[in-house]
Amino acid sequence: xxxxxxxILNGLDKGGAYAxxxxxxxxxxxxxGVVNFAHGALFMLGxxxxxxxxxxxSLEKVVLDETQQxxxxxxxxxxxxxxxxxxxxxxxxxxxxxxxxxxxxxxxxMLIIGIIMERGLIKHFYKxxxxxxxxxxxxxxxxxxxxxxxxxxxxxxxxxxxxIFAGSADIGSLLGFDPGRVVYPWWRMxxxxxxxxxxxxxxxxxxxxxxxxxxxxGMADRETVGLxxxxxxxxxxxxxxxxxxxxxxxGVMYTPILSPDYHMGMDFLVLSFVVVVVGGMGSLGGAxxxxxxxxxxxxxxxxxxxxxxxxxxxxxxxxxVAVVILLVRPRGLMGRKGVMET
Amino acid sequence: MPILTVRNVNKRFGGLKALNEVNLEVEEGTVHxxxxxxxxxxxxxxxxxxxxxxxxxxxxxxxxxxxLGIKPHEINQVGVxxxxxxxxxxxxxxxxxxxxxxxxxxxxxxxxxxxxSAMNGETELRQKSMEMLGDLGLADQAEQQASQLSRxxxxxxxxxxxxxxxxxxLLLDEPTAGMARADTNNTIDLLKEIAKRGITMVxxxxxxxxxxxxxxxxxxxxxxxVIAEDLPEKxxxxxxxxxxxxxxxxx
Amino acid sequence: MLTQTSKKGDLLxxxxxxxxxxxxxxxxxxxxxxxxxLLQKFAIFGIFAIGFNILFGLTGYLSFGHAAFLGVGPYxxxxxxxxxxxxxxxxxxxxxxxxGVFALLIGFVSLRRxxxxxxxxxxxxAQMSYNLAYSVLTPITNGETGLxxxxxxxxxxxxxxxxxxxxxxxxxxxxxxxxxxxxxxxFCGVVLIIMFYISMRIFRSPFGMMLRAVKSNQxxxxxxxxxxxxxxxxxxxxxxxxADLAGGLMAVTDPLAGxxxxxxxxxxxxxxxxxxxxxxxxxxxxxxxGAIKYFENIxxxxxxxxxxxxxxxxxxxLQHAAVSVAALFVGEGWHLTxxxxxxxxxxxxxxxxxxxxxxxxxxxxxxxxxxxxxQATAQPAE
Numbered sequence: 001x002x003x004x005x006x007x008i009l010n011g012l013d014k015g016g017a018y019a020x021x022x023x024x025x026x027x028x029x030x031x032x033g034v035v036n037f038a039h040g041a042l043f044m045l046g047x048x049x050x051x052x053x054x055x056x057x058s059l060e061k062v063v064l065d066e067t068q069q070x071x072x073x074x075x076x077x078x079x080x081x082x083x084x085x086x087x088x089x090x091x092x093x094x095x096x097x098x099x100x101x102x103x104x105x106x107x108x109x110m111l112i113i114g115i116i117m118e119r120g121l122i123k124h125f126y127k128x129x130x131x132x133x134x135x136x137x138x139x140x141x142x143x144x145x146x147x148x149x150x151x152x153x154x155x156x157x158x159x160x161x162x163x164i165f166a167g168s169a170d171i172g173s174l175l176g177f178d179p180g181r182v183v184y185p186w187w188r189m190x191x192x193x194x195x196x197x198x199x200x201x202x203x204x205x206x207x208x209x210x211x212x213x214x215x216x217x218g219m220a221d222r223e224t225v226g227l228x229x230x231x232x233x234x235x236x237x238x239x240x241x242x243x244x245x246x247x248x249x250x251g252v253m254y255t256p257i258l259s260p261d262y263h264m265g266m267d268f269l270v271l272s273f274v275v276v277v278v279g280g281m282g283s284l285g286g287a288x289x290x291x292x293x294x295x296x297x298x299x300x301x302x303x304x305x306x307x308x309x310x311x312x313x314x315x316x317x318x319x320x321v322a323v324v325i326l327l328v329r330p331r332g333l334m335g336r337k338g339v340m341e342t
Numbered sequence: 343m344p345i346l347t348v349r350n351v352n353k354r355f356g357g358l359k360a361l362n363e364v365n366l367e368v369e370e371g372t373v374h375x376x377x378x379x380x381x382x383x384x385x386x387x388x389x390x391x392x393x394x395x396x397x398x399x400x401x402x403x404x405x406x407x408x409x410l411g412i413k414p415h416e417i418n419q420v421g422v423x424x425x426x427x428x429x430x431x432x433x434x435x436x437x438x439x440x441x442x443x444x445x446x447x448x449x450x451x452x453x454x455x456x457x458x459s460a461m462n463g464e465t466e467l468r469q470k471s472m473e474m475l476g477d478l479g480l481a482d483q484a485e486q487q488a489s490q491l492s493r494x495x496x497x498x499x500x501x502x503x504x505x506x507x508x509x510x511x512l513l514l515d516e517p518t519a520g521m522a523r524a525d526t527n528n529t530i531d532l533l534k535e536i537a538k539r540g541i542t543m544v545x546x547x548x549x550x551x552x553x554x555x556x557x558x559x560x561x562x563x564x565x566x567x568v569i570a571e572d573l574p575e576k577x578x579x580x581x582x583x584x585x586x587x588x589x590x591x592x593x
Numbered sequence: 594m595l596t597q598t599s600k601k602g603d604l605l606x607x608x609x610x611x612x613x614x615x616x617x618x619x620x621x622x623x624x625x626x627x628x629x630x631l632l633q634k635f636a637i638f639g640i641f642a643i644g645f646n647i648l649f650g651l652t653g654y655l656s657f658g659h660a661a662f663l664g665v666g667p668y669x670x671x672x673x674x675x676x677x678x679x680x681x682x683x684x685x686x687x688x689x690x691x692x693g694v695f696a697l698l699i700g701f702v703s704l705r706r707x708x709x710x711x712x713x714x715x716x717x718x719a720q721m722s723y724n725l726a727y728s729v730l731t732p733i734t735n736g737e738t739g740l741x742x743x744x745x746x747x748x749x750x751x752x753x754x755x756x757x758x759x760x761x762x763x764x765x766x767x768x769x770x771x772x773x774x775x776x777x778x779x780f781c782g783v784v785l786i787i788m789f790y791i792s793m794r795i796f797r798s799p800f801g802m803m804l805r806a807v808k809s810n811q812x813x814x815x816x817x818x819x820x821x822x823x824x825x826x827x828x829x830x831x832x833x834x835x836a837d838l839a840g841g842l843m844a845v846t847d848p849l850a851g852x853x854x855x856x857x858x859x860x861x862x863x864x865x866x867x868x869x870x871x872x873x874x875x876x877x878x879x880x881x882x883g884a885i886k887y888f889e890n891i892x893x894x895x896x897x898x899x900x901x902x903x904x905x906x907x908x909x910x911l912q913h914a915a916v917s918v919a920a921l922f923v924g925e926g927w928h929l930t931x932x933x934x935x936x937x938x939x940x941x942x943x944x945x946x947x948x949x950x951x952x953x954x955x956x957x958x959x960x961x962x963x964x965x966x967x968q969a970t971a972q973p974a975e
Contacts, residue, residue, distance in 0.1 A: 147929065426816075453824060
């Protein structure tokens with residue numbers, strides 16, 4: 001029982017990341033009708049927003065202190081981050097909280113990146129075949145990933161969570177299990193809550209604003225999307241920007257869980273596509289549900305008990321589920337009948 | 343002896359009853375028109391003939407074979423060809439290829455892995471296809487890409503593709519929809535020619551002009567039921583039809 | 594793209610192709626590509642792309658998992674080297690047969706869907722194979738180390754014929770001819786010619802026309818009495834076997850099998866080769882494969898030193914700026930060039946190089962003879 005609980009918890013944070021990426025993918029596909037293979041790159045760019053901010057905040061001022069000497073007899077170097085020198089304790093806190101603070105930076109950056117991407121490239125592919133959309137965004141994904149690789153190197157760059165969230169919570173003992181059986185890192189809990197808030201925010205935005213209504217109407221019936229307003233172009237851009245922000249924020253907050261590297265985008269993208277397909281192309285609720293579901297399934301499949309019966313199942317479970325779903329229920333778990341079924 | 347027998351066909355979409363106990367008999371060698379106001383169930387009925395929709399009950403018999411639950415290509419292989427509302431052709435291919443494909447389907451069946459023989463060797467088939475294009479006045483464009491044709495010519499091409507298979511039954515779904523008057527008249531003449539060859543046709547049509555110039559017999563469909571079935575001149579005077587279909591106006 | 598082609602034209606094309614393969618080493622000498630290792634790569638990836646084009650170019654089904662087939666080839670071939678004989682013929686036959694079955698299975702499932710769903714399904718299968726090769730299948734694949742030849746491999750057939758490789762690690766042969774250097778290239782070259790010829794036959798056949806009809810209008814096909822699924826499945830299996838053959842040849846030239854070839858970036862590469870050359874054209878994929886492997890070879894060899902030399906005509910400040918920009922695209926950064934190329938081709942020249950050549954040719958014929966053939970100037974409808 002405690003093992004099951006632990007696996008569910010372990011699956012949830014990964015599931016949260018899948019859900020956030022898949023949400024954006026679905027939003028873009030549903031309104032713009034574009035298959036965006038560069039969406040994983042947006043997730044990765046978000047993560048590197050956090051890396052960059054951390055690097056900037058950690059820039060250090062080096063002062064030689066003549067009064068102290070190192071073991072080699074040279075003057076001691078005192079290194080202080082500029083931010084600490086300027087802002088004192090607040091600077092230290094800022095550095096500690098660099099990951100959550102990155103959110104503030106990432107929102108405008110991701111919005112701008114999203115707008116440039118949509119205006120500069122995606123816009124021209126609305127009417128082209130899906131195959132060409134896939135190919136051009138695939139090319140873009142490679143370009144972005146290689147640029148990041150050339151700037152930040154190929155190795156993962158660890159990003160610590162703020163000190164206060166560094167440890168783990170012994171959830172098991174709260175629920176009456178033996179202490180130490182169900183231990184869950186605080187930051188993952190933060191991530192989960194964050195994912196919930198973002199998802200809730202997107203849904204509220206779509207539900208309660210006029211703009212959101214237009215978007216939902218457009219997703220419900222692609223044919224009529226053109227009739228919905230004169231300003232359709234701008235609306236498409238905003239939708240794309242929104243999806244970019246969601247993916248980017250998912251990336252920012254995920255950095256303490258998975259040290260970002262240049263290919264994390266691609267890794268998550270393939271899985272997120274599978275999530276979208278399982279959830280149902282064009283269904284936002286489906287994307288979210290399938291994201292969490294697959295995250296949990298993956299986590300269960302990596303239990304030793306399961307692996308000993310079905311070796312290797314953890315490696316393929318998600319793909320296997322996708323294949324079965326596509327064959328048995330092509331529209332996905334929550335997809336509407338007739339939408340992109342073939 | 344009817345070539346197509348439709349008996350007690352029902353079709354529901356959720357709570358909506360699109361077809362209700364439809365009965366229909368199409369005699370061999372005749373043109374049978376199905377008319378009715380929008381939403382009467384005409385297209386639904388047609389889709390039940392060609393395996394796209396599965397009706398809920400009973401019989402759709404064609405020449406001794408049941409058409410229920412079999413796939414579109416199997417229905418074609420027993421001799422039913424279909425013309426669509428918007429012409430469905432192979433836009434990327436040349437006209438002569440467009441016609442050769444159905445000819446091959448007729449000769450070789452639904453699938454043949456003949457990857458080693460050459461298209462160039464199919465001289466007989468090519469000649470037959472060229473003749474068919476000639477019959478429909480498309481010989482000059484034979485090597486052109488089909489997507490460049492005008493709407494009317496696409497319809498001609500589609501008919502050529504059906505006719506080369508010598509179908510026992512030709513289904514036409516609003517063959518003149520969206521056409522200019524001149525194109526419509528040309529198409530009517532063309533269909534009359536085809537009817538003269540003795541090919542059985544079922545035409546679904548909106549345009550009264552087309553129906554009355556073509557049909558040997560007319561069935562009127564309203565709200566999923568056949569409310570009248572008769573010769574064209576009698577249909578015109580049928581009060582039930584005028585009531586349901588035209589809201590009392592005279593034809 | 595109309596099938597009314599002359600037999601003579603095809604013969605000439607084939608003859609030209611044979612000559613190009615035969616004299617490849619001499620023709621490409623001035624470009625610095627006249628050595629067997631690289632030419633062999635051209636041939637192998639040429640085969641891969643030709644096969645991919647039979648599926649994507651003719652039927653329009655975009656597979657994102659073809660690398661899985663390319664990856665299976667070497668494993669089968671290396672096992673054949675280990676267990677049976679160092680002769681390459683059985684290895685290649687095994688590679689093609691095994692992958693044919695593999696492609697049949699994957700194709701049977703994937704082809705139940707079309708469009709993006711098909712792409713995602715094939716991608717999922719490829720990732721699955723890749724992950725499995727690194728985990729459960731380690732006894733067969735030898736995991737991350739990769740499958741290698743060993744001195745004490747059984748090699749039953751070789752032993753039967755009393756062939757002894759002594760203390761050295763054996764190398765692959767074709768009935769005694771060692772498959773390295775030029776003989777290796779010409780072996781791959783001959784296979785390439787055969788595969789090109791087969792693809793030509795398919796393109797010109799009723800079967801090929803049916804595949805193009807699948808791409809054009811599946812609905813019409815069904816209502817014309819044709820069952821599309823066996824057609825697409827046949828195309829999928831054929832193109833999978835091409836990929837496996839290419840994979841098998843890789844093992845012939847370098848008897849080592851690793852799972853990294855199955856990664857989906859490798860699937861992306863073959864898509865790029867095909868569209869770069871010209872999707873749906875006979876020659877395009879071979880040209881695309883050659884071009885990409887050629888530039889990969891050149892670009893990845895560049896380093897800062899060579900760049901400094903190239904830009905040495907610039908004033909020093911500019912020189913360094915130019916070098917630092919260019920350095921992004923070469924050496925380690927070759928993939929960036931690849932990605933950028935990908936985008937440029939899809940955006941500006943979706944028909945690929947063959948389309949580009951046609952456009953230029955058309956410019957000349959138009960100004961020259963003034964609309965000689967109506968179909969050559971045909972604009973595609975919207």
